[in-house]
Amino acid sequence: MESDGIFTHTVFPEVPPRVEYALSELGESMRPIIGAMEAWGIEYKKQH
Numbered sequence: 001m002e003s004d005g006i007f008t009h010t011v012f013p014e015v016p017p018r019v020e021y022a023l024s025e026l027g028e029s030m031r032p033i034i035g036a037m038e039a040w041g042i043e044y045k046k047q048h
Contacts, residue, residue, distance in 0.1 A: 006030070 001007050006027040012018040023030075 001027075 002009060005024055008022050008024050010020045010022075012020070
């Protein structure tokens with residue numbers, strides 16, 4: 001997903017190494033879709 005521009009990562013040159021992942025602007029635009037999928041999953045789980 002990083003190569004698709006959905007996530008970004010930042011590598012910090014520390015010992016031990018540290019990497020942070022974050023949603024890109026494109027990834028942030030997907031929040032409503034992910035929220036709708038979550039709501040569907042919650043309702044599905046209640047019924048099954």
